[in-house]
Amino acid sequence: MSPRMKNIDIYKGSIASLDSDNVLFANAFHYAAIGMALVGTDGRWLKVNQSFCNLVKYTESELLERTFQDITHPEDLDDDLNYVQRMLSGELEKYEMEKRYISKTKKIVYVRLSVSLVFDKDLSPQFFISQIQDISKSKQLEQELVRMVSEDFLTKIGNRRYFFDHSSTELERAARFNEPLCLLMIDIDNFKNINDSYGHDTGDIVLTKLAKICKESIRSIDILGRLGGEEFSILLLNTDVHIGTIVANRIRTNIESSSIYSGGHSIKSTISIGMVSFTGDNKPLGVRLKQADMALYQAKENGRNKVEVFNDSVTSFGIHEKTRTGFIKLVWQQSYESGNSIIDQQHEQLFKTANELLESMLAGLPQDTCIDAIKKLCADISNHFSDEEGILKSVGYPAIENHCLIHKTLATRATQILNDYTSGATSLGSIFSFLALDVIYNHMIIEDKKFFTYVRA
Incomplete structure (x- = not known):
C-alpha cells in the first residue's frame, strides 16, 4: 500500500x-x-x-x-x-x-x-x-458603504474625500522616493451659462461627460476626483511637466471636440486647466492645489480653453526642465554638429521629437497620443532627409547616391514602425533601438560625419 x-x-x-x-x-x-x-x-x-x-x-x-x-x-x-x-x-x-x-x-x-x-x-x-x-452579503454592504463615501454620486468617479485621501498618500510616497508629480485643476468654462440656458439636467450631462473623458485619458494608477461643482482634479503619478502638459492638452482637446445632445440641442463646451509640476517634497496637498488653482485662474484670464503651468521653482508660469525619463533620454552633443546650421537644427529637432515619443510611451499615455508622436517623428525624418539631400547635392558630395539609399531605408523602417505600433506588433525597446542605434549612432554619428567637411560654411 x-x-x-x-x-x-x-x-x-x-x-x-x-x-x-x-x-x-x-x-x-x-x-x-x-x-x-x-x-x-x-x-x-x-x-x-x-x-x-x-x-x-x-x-x-x-x-x-x-x-x-x-x-x-x-x-x-x-x-x-x-x-x-x-x-x-x-x-x-x-x-x-x-x-x-x-x-x-x-x-x-x-x-x-x-x-x-x-x-x-x-x-x-x-x-x-x-x-x-x-x-x-456583509462584504457587499461594506463595499457599497465604501463606494458611497468615496464616489461622487453624479459622475461615478472619486469624490473630494477620496481625492484628498489618496493624493495625500501619494504625495508622501513621492517625497520618499523623489518622484515627479503633476497636479491638474480642471474647470468647465462658462458652466453657469450652460445651466442657465439649457437647465441643470443638461449641466449634469456635461459634468458626467467630462468625468468620462478624464477617466479615459489617464492611467488606472492616476487619481481623479470631483472636488465640487464643475471643478475636477487629477494627480498624475511619476509624471514630469512635459508629459503632464501632453495629458492636460489631450483632455482639453478631447472635451473641445466632443458634444452632448440634450433637448434637441447639440451642446459643446471647453475647459481650462491649471497644472503644477513638482518633484518629491513635503509641501501639503492644500498648498499644491492652491498653486494649480493659480494656474487655472491664469488660464481663464488668458481666454479660457487653455492649459497653464505653475512652476514652483521660480513661482511663476513656465516649463520645468527636469525629466522623469532621463535614463533613456537621447542627448544632443556638440560633437554631432556638422557646421551647417540647417542640418544641425534639424538633427537637434529630431532628438527632441524622439525624446517626446519615448517619454509618451514610458508614461503609459494612450496609444493615440503615441501614434501622433510617431507620425510627427516620421514627418520630421522625411523633411530632414529631403533638405539634407538637397544640401549634399548642392555641395557635390560624392557619396550622395549611397546616402540617399540609406535615407530611403530609414524612412521605410520608420513607416513600418508606425504600422507595427498601431497594430500592437512592436515594443518600446524596438523603437528605442531604431532611434538610438539606427538613426542616431549608425546614421547621424557614423555616416553623416563623412560629409561634414563638405557642408561646413
Missing part, C-alpha cells in the same frame, strides 16, 4: 471514530447552518457538510477529490498556508481569517474561516476542523 493511501485510511479511520464516538458532533457537523469541513494536514478535503457544498457549488464527492488550495482565491492562499504551517508547528492553537473561495461557477465567495487542529492520542496532528461562515 502506498504511503498516500495509508494516510487516507488513517484519516478515514479517525473520522469514522469521531462520528461513532460522538453522535452529537456528527449531527452538528452534518446539519450545521454554516459550512463545516474536516481537512487533512496536506489540504485535502476529508469530509464536508451540505451547507459548505451549497456555498461553493461543488458536490461532496467533487470536493473530496480536491484540496482547499484548489478553490482558494490566489491572493488569499499564502496567508492561509502560513496559518496552517504555524498551527502544525505548534505556534498557534487555532486561527481565524477572512478569505475568498472561488466556487464551481467561478463566483467569488467571501467567508470567515475558523480552524482548529485535531490530534491523535500520541499528540500527532490528524486533521483540521474548519467552520466556514458566508459573509458575502
Whole structure:
C-alpha cells in the first residue's frame, strides 16, 4: 500500500471514530447552518457538510477529490498556508481569517474561516476542523458603504474625500522616493451659462461627460476626483511637466471636440486647466492645489480653453526642465554638429521629437497620443532627409547616391514602425533601438560625419 493511501485510511479511520464516538458532533457537523469541513494536514478535503457544498457549488464527492488550495482565491492562499504551517508547528492553537473561495461557477465567495487542529492520542496532528461562515452579503454592504463615501454620486468617479485621501498618500510616497508629480485643476468654462440656458439636467450631462473623458485619458494608477461643482482634479503619478502638459492638452482637446445632445440641442463646451509640476517634497496637498488653482485662474484670464503651468521653482508660469525619463533620454552633443546650421537644427529637432515619443510611451499615455508622436517623428525624418539631400547635392558630395539609399531605408523602417505600433506588433525597446542605434549612432554619428567637411560654411 502506498504511503498516500495509508494516510487516507488513517484519516478515514479517525473520522469514522469521531462520528461513532460522538453522535452529537456528527449531527452538528452534518446539519450545521454554516459550512463545516474536516481537512487533512496536506489540504485535502476529508469530509464536508451540505451547507459548505451549497456555498461553493461543488458536490461532496467533487470536493473530496480536491484540496482547499484548489478553490482558494490566489491572493488569499499564502496567508492561509502560513496559518496552517504555524498551527502544525505548534505556534498557534487555532486561527481565524477572512478569505475568498472561488466556487464551481467561478463566483467569488467571501467567508470567515475558523480552524482548529485535531490530534491523535500520541499528540500527532490528524486533521483540521474548519467552520466556514458566508459573509458575502456583509462584504457587499461594506463595499457599497465604501463606494458611497468615496464616489461622487453624479459622475461615478472619486469624490473630494477620496481625492484628498489618496493624493495625500501619494504625495508622501513621492517625497520618499523623489518622484515627479503633476497636479491638474480642471474647470468647465462658462458652466453657469450652460445651466442657465439649457437647465441643470443638461449641466449634469456635461459634468458626467467630462468625468468620462478624464477617466479615459489617464492611467488606472492616476487619481481623479470631483472636488465640487464643475471643478475636477487629477494627480498624475511619476509624471514630469512635459508629459503632464501632453495629458492636460489631450483632455482639453478631447472635451473641445466632443458634444452632448440634450433637448434637441447639440451642446459643446471647453475647459481650462491649471497644472503644477513638482518633484518629491513635503509641501501639503492644500498648498499644491492652491498653486494649480493659480494656474487655472491664469488660464481663464488668458481666454479660457487653455492649459497653464505653475512652476514652483521660480513661482511663476513656465516649463520645468527636469525629466522623469532621463535614463533613456537621447542627448544632443556638440560633437554631432556638422557646421551647417540647417542640418544641425534639424538633427537637434529630431532628438527632441524622439525624446517626446519615448517619454509618451514610458508614461503609459494612450496609444493615440503615441501614434501622433510617431507620425510627427516620421514627418520630421522625411523633411530632414529631403533638405539634407538637397544640401549634399548642392555641395557635390560624392557619396550622395549611397546616402540617399540609406535615407530611403530609414524612412521605410520608420513607416513600418508606425504600422507595427498601431497594430500592437512592436515594443518600446524596438523603437528605442531604431532611434538610438539606427538613426542616431549608425546614421547621424557614423555616416553623416563623412560629409561634414563638405557642408561646413
